[in-house]
Amino acid sequence: MEFSTLLEERRSIRDYAPDTSVSAEDIKKMIYAAQQAPSWKNSQSGRYYAVITPELAETLRTTCLPEFNRDRTVGAAGYIVTTFKSGNAGFRPDGTQTDALGNGWGAYDLGLQNENLLLKARELGYDTLIMGLRDEARLREMLSIPDDEIMVAVIAIGKRASNPDKPKRRDIDEIVKIF
Numbered sequence: 001m002e003f004s005t006l007l008e009e010r011r012s013i014r015d016y017a018p019d020t021s022v023s024a025e026d027i028k029k030m031i032y033a034a035q036q037a038p039s040w041k042n043s044q045s046g047r048y049y050a051v052i053t054p055e056l057a058e059t060l061r062t063t064c065l066p067e068f069n070r071d072r073t074v075g076a077a078g079y080i081v082t083t084f085k086s087g088n089a090g091f092r093p094d095g096t097q098t099d100a101l102g103n104g105w106g107a108y109d110l111g112l113q114n115e116n117l118l119l120k121a122r123e124l125g126y127d128t129l130i131m132g133l134r135d136e137a138r139l140r141e142m143l144s145i146p147d148d149e150i151m152v153a154v155i156a157i158g159k160r161a162s163n164p165d166k167p168k169r170r171d172i173d174e175i176v177k178i179f
């Protein structure tokens with residue numbers, strides 16, 4: 001798919017078609033795409049927990065998401081919980097922070113990875129919703145996520161049931177200064 005088409009077609013989807021599934025093979029293709037992103041000293045600190053077994057995905061939806069996102073992901077085929085290893089990106093080998101951003105660099109790297117993942121999902125015919133609102137403690141318990149990983153977003157994966165309008169973007173001149 002043409003890159004510009006892919007960029008335009010990706011939307012945050014909050015209305016999923018029922019009875020869809022996502023294979024482990026396709027999940028690995030998405031994670032492979034994520035892995036191609038640049039990262040601080042190639043530290044590759046992102047980690048992924050994919051829940052695609054229907055009963056487990058339903059348990060995640062109903063017990064680990066607040067109502068707002070629970071309702072918007074009915075019919076989603078699966079979820080990917082994204083984390084990154086704390087103290088890697090943005091840190092020296094002796095464990096000290098390189099600058100004031102600290103683990104912010106790990107979050108930056110994970111965001112780069114996650115966008116690749118979303119675009120690959122779309123190329124494979126899936127739709128996604130990044131969710132910052134989630135029950136971290138329940139997800140950690142359900143998926144045995146270690147304490148040295150910082151949890152960031154949960155990404156729902158499924159197939160769109162309707163086509164939402166594109167949320168308006170700011171005018172480019174509002175966000176860029178070219179010198």
Ligand SMILES: Cc1cc2nc3c(=O)[nH]c(=O)nc-3n(C[C@H](O)[C@H](O)[C@H](O)COP(=O)(O)O)c2cc1C
Nearest residue numbers: 010011012014069072129130131132133153166167
């Ligand atoms: C870090 C982050 C957290 C988000 N959390 C949520 C969320 O909890 N629930 C939700 O419905 N959308 C969430 N979104 C989706 C945004 O609302 C959406 O990306 C934005 O409105 C632009 O729409 P688009 O993705 O269709 O271009 C989140 C997006 C990001 C990047």
